[in-house]
Amino acid sequence: MSRIGVFVCHCGMNIAKTVRVNETVEFARDLPxxxxxxxxxxxxxxPGQELIFNDIKKYNLDRVIVxxxxxxxxxxxxxxxxxAAGLNQYLVTxxxxxxxxxxxxxxxxxxxxxxxxxxxxxxYRARLLAPLSSRVIDVHPDVVVIGGGIAGIQAALEIAAxxxxxxxxxxxPSIGGHMAQFxxxxxxxxxxxxxxxxxxxxxxxxxxxxxxTYSEVAEVKGYVGNFDIxxxxxxxxxxxxxxxxxxACVEKCPARGISEFDEGLNKRKAIYIxxxxxxxxxxxxxxxxxxxxxxxxxxxxxxxxxxxxxxYDQEDTFRExxxxxxxxxxxxxxxDTKPLxxxxxxxxxxxxxxxxxxxxxxxxxxxxxxxxxxxxxEPQSVAILHCIGSRDKNHHEYCSRVCCMYSLKxxxxxKEKTKGDVYQLYIDMRAGGKGYEEFYNRLLEEDVKFxxxxxxxxxxxxxxxxxxxxxxxxVDDTLTGKFTRIPVDMVVLSPAxxxxxxAKEMARLLNLSTxxxxxxxxxxPKLAPLSTMTDGVFIAGTCQSPKDIPDTVAQATGxxxxxxxxxxxxxxxxxxxxxxxxxxxxxxCQNCVKVCPYGAPFFNAEKNVAEIxxxxxxxxxxxxxxxxxxxxxxxxxxxxxIMAEMEGLMEF
Amino acid sequence: xxxxxxxxxxxxxWCTYTGADLAGTTRLxxxxxxxxxxxxxxxxxxxxxxxxxxQLGADGVLIGxxxxxxCHYGTGNMYARRRLAITKKILEFAGLEPxxxxxxxxxxxxxxxxxxxxxxxxxAVKGLGPQTKLKVxxxx
Numbered sequence: 001m002s003r004i005g006v007f008v009c010h011c012g013m014n015i016a017k018t019v020r021v022n023e024t025v026e027f028a029r030d031l032p033x034x035x036x037x038x039x040x041x042x043x044x045x046x047p048g049q050e051l052i053f054n055d056i057k058k059y060n061l062d063r064v065i066v067x068x069x070x071x072x073x074x075x076x077x078x079x080x081x082x083x084a085a086g087l088n089q090y091l092v093t094x095x096x097x098x099x100x101x102x103x104x105x106x107x108x109x110x111x112x113x114x115x116x117x118x119x120x121x122x123x124y125r126a127r128l129l130a131p132l133s134s135r136v137i138d139v140h141p142d143v144v145v146i147g148g149g150i151a152g153i154q155a156a157l158e159i160a161a162x163x164x165x166x167x168x169x170x171x172x173p174s175i176g177g178h179m180a181q182f183x184x185x186x187x188x189x190x191x192x193x194x195x196x197x198x199x200x201x202x203x204x205x206x207x208x209x210x211x212x213t214y215s216e217v218a219e220v221k222g223y224v225g226n227f228d229i230x231x232x233x234x235x236x237x238x239x240x241x242x243x244x245x246x247x248a249c250v251e252k253c254p255a256r257g258i259s260e261f262d263e264g265l266n267k268r269k270a271i272y273i274x275x276x277x278x279x280x281x282x283x284x285x286x287x288x289x290x291x292x293x294x295x296x297x298x299x300x301x302x303x304x305x306x307x308x309x310x311x312y313d314q315e316d317t318f319r320e321x322x323x324x325x326x327x328x329x330x331x332x333x334x335x336d337t338k339p340l341x342x343x344x345x346x347x348x349x350x351x352x353x354x355x356x357x358x359x360x361x362x363x364x365x366x367x368x369x370x371x372x373x374x375x376x377x378e379p380q381s382v383a384i385l386h387c388i389g390s391r392d393k394n395h396h397e398y399c400s401r402v403c404c405m406y407s408l409k410x411x412x413x414x415k416e417k418t419k420g421d422v423y424q425l426y427i428d429m430r431a432g433g434k435g436y437e438e439f440y441n442r443l444l445e446e447d448v449k450f451x452x453x454x455x456x457x458x459x460x461x462x463x464x465x466x467x468x469x470x471x472x473x474x475v476d477d478t479l480t481g482k483f484t485r486i487p488v489d490m491v492v493l494s495p496a497x498x499x500x501x502x503a504k505e506m507a508r509l510l511n512l513s514t515x516x517x518x519x520x521x522x523x524x525p526k527l528a529p530l531s532t533m534t535d536g537v538f539i540a541g542t543c544q545s546p547k548d549i550p551d552t553v554a555q556a557t558g559x560x561x562x563x564x565x566x567x568x569x570x571x572x573x574x575x576x577x578x579x580x581x582x583x584x585x586x587x588x589c590q591n592c593v594k595v596c597p598y599g600a601p602f603f604n605a606e607k608n609v610a611e612i613x614x615x616x617x618x619x620x621x622x623x624x625x626x627x628x629x630x631x632x633x634x635x636x637x638x639x640x641x642i643m644a645e646m647e648g649l650m651e652f
Numbered sequence: 653x654x655x656x657x658x659x660x661x662x663x664x665x666w667c668t669y670t671g672a673d674l675a676g677t678t679r680l681x682x683x684x685x686x687x688x689x690x691x692x693x694x695x696x697x698x699x700x701x702x703x704x705x706x707q708l709g710a711d712g713v714l715i716g717x718x719x720x721x722x723c724h725y726g727t728g729n730m731y732a733r734r735r736l737a738i739t740k741k742i743l744e745f746a747g748l749e750p751x752x753x754x755x756x757x758x759x760x761x762x763x764x765x766x767x768x769x770x771x772x773x774x775x776a777v778k779g780l781g782p783q784t785k786l787k788v789x790x791x792x
Binding site: 096098105114118121577597620621639645647 | 672673680682
């Protein structure tokens with residue numbers, strides 16, 4: 001027999017206007033196992049709370065039912081009161097007689113009888129409730145940041161600023177990401193490297209940040225507060241502890257590979273530092289192009305290295321890292337435009353994509369900042385084609401957000417560096433951002449030819465002598481309504497920003513969801529844009545959706561704050577309303593293992609039963625309903641509790 | 653007196669239950685016949701809950717969850733959708749009128765829709781009269 005106390009709230013007139021509270025209390029008093037039933041004008045007020053507190057003591061109550069507003073409003077309040085009075089908080093039941101009764105029912109009789117039925121259901125359920133205790137776990141103080149682009153750099157610096165250890169994992173030989181490749185940044189036209197490299201340096205100098213370049217996440221286990229991350233450090237063939245960065249090896253290396261950093265427009269040595277300001281300033285050997293690895297002899301770099309840092313036999317190593325929170329900032333891939341054959345990328349040497357243009361403009365790039373094409377000539381006319389693969393239902397329906405602005409930037413730089421004509425072929429000019437519209441207006445004054453229309457194709461098939469030797473861009477000009485052919489020397493494609501090719505793999509490692517375009521899915525598009533469905537894992541930057549540098553940096557700072565909210569606490573309370581397996585009833589079908597979105601259930605092969613890692617469980621109850629033998633019990637929402645409540649509700 | 657059906661609702665905490673609260677906050681009116689049970693996710697709903705509700709004398713059962721794709725737990729309502737589709741078939745196989753069981757996806761922002769669905773469903777069940785097929789009589 002339990003001892004139940006029922007407290008019915010008037011909520012001023014909000015409830016009392018349609019529910020006859022007095023009659024409801026009389027009704028509740030006569031229900032089985034109810035020891036006391038009281039009413040009060042505002043149960044959530046201090047005297048109201050005291051009433052509950054005192055009655056728990058006075059009547060030795062072991063269950064409390066509060067019939068008032070929605071549990072989403074004051075459940076926490078009444079749970080606190082009950083804990084204070086020495087009653088486990090999970091023995092409190094809230095009956096929603098305001099939002100779902102008095103406010104939606106006009107007739108007094110109807111509202112009163114509905115309130116009675118709801119209270120009856122709660123009494124039935126309350127009798128079967130069990131006290132629950134939240135498990136308290138220790139939180140690991142460190143944070144892991146995956147991805148060393150501007151987002152990862154920013155997040156790592158913010159976390160390090162409050163003296164927390166950060167591991168910054170980057171898979172290429174240097175941090176910097178796409179931003180390091182850019183020449184100027186819109187709309188202010190400040191030099192990308194000038195604003196980025198101080199931050200890269202700050203990462204290197206910061207004792208709280210451990211930089212793990214040429215490394216990848218191989219495995220993630222654990223849960224919020226206690227992640228175990230296995231990091232694979234790819235063999236660099238250079239012992240970075242011994243290397244002093246003198247680059248004698250790079251100088252002497254006779255072999256060449258294709259420069260990834262210069263988007264293939266240039267060659268680099270087989271032992272290389274990807275770019276001048278790379279962090280760390282330590283070379284790696286590309287085994288695909290190294291003469292020693294290809295032909296078995298050379299070893300020139302070993303001979304010139306005074307530090308004895310070259311180690312051809314180096315193998316991939318693995319390292320275990322513990323962290324309390326993870327920030328994912330893995331960035332984007334530029335869409336491969338080769339499959340869009342109509343634009344001739346890869347077919348005509350005069351067609352470039354946006355990142356290649358960035359390198360062409362850059363004074364540290366393959367042409368020393370001169371805009372010269374693959375044949376060495378300076379273009380006399382350039383067409384910039386917007387929305388290649390973006391805003392295109394055949395490829396990516398979304399807008400990539402930054403292309404309009406960087407295309408304008410290209411036009412400006414082309415005007416500055418060449419004497420040629422510049423055409424912008426756009427669908428709509430999207431300049432939403434601080435100073436963006438102003439930048440567009442500035443370009444309108446710079447003798448750039450704007451053509452409103454999406455380019456249909458790029459071809460070298462000429463129709464008249466004027467077009468000879470040119471690339472012809474065909475476009476339907478939607479302002480004049482005319483189909484136009486524009487002969488140019490150079491074509492620049494502004495392709496879609498897409499999710500990383502291996503985003504799905506990363507999502508699987510971290511148990512994240514991806515949206516229909518492959519970008520990581522945030523917990524809520526507006527109110528939790530940096531959180532994910534996995535507690536303790538946050539996302540920032542273009543791995544979530546295409547965005548510009550200011551938005552990326554803002555997100556990274558936000559994600560750092562979110563991660564700090566987790567790791568600044570030494571202890572953390574875990575959800576008490578989790579599921580557990582009654583091993584005796586488990587039939588080992590592993591349905592639960594298959595359906596759980598959080599990977600909480602796992603199969604214990606030794607005992608031949610499923611078990612649930614309660615730290616991962618969110619208490620949704622999916623597994624309990626999927627369990628054919630009802631071996632899984634969801635605490636606080638057990639089959640018996642729910643059925644009992646239904647029984648109580650259906651009585652009246 | 654007119655027949656007043658008993659309707660049992662089971663709603664997920666994050667969408668439909670919150671949507672029902674919104675219907676209240678905006679003071680929409682709907683018939684009093686609905687008695688709602690809150691669960692954390694529509695995927696928690698075991699088909700046996702539905703059968704039990706009809707045994708207990710429910711004239712109609714209304715299930716509410718997040719829109720497919722918007723589940724708070726990611727994929728829960730996808731499982732619920734399949735499971736409840738089969739539940740509906742079993743109920744029909746047992747001879748119950750199809751109109752007595754309904755599954756609706758109502759988001760937390762759709763207070764209007766919640767009130768509409770309840771109003772419409774109540775009227776529909778009212779038209780079907782008392783449910784006797786599965787009800788277990790208390791008299792034995």
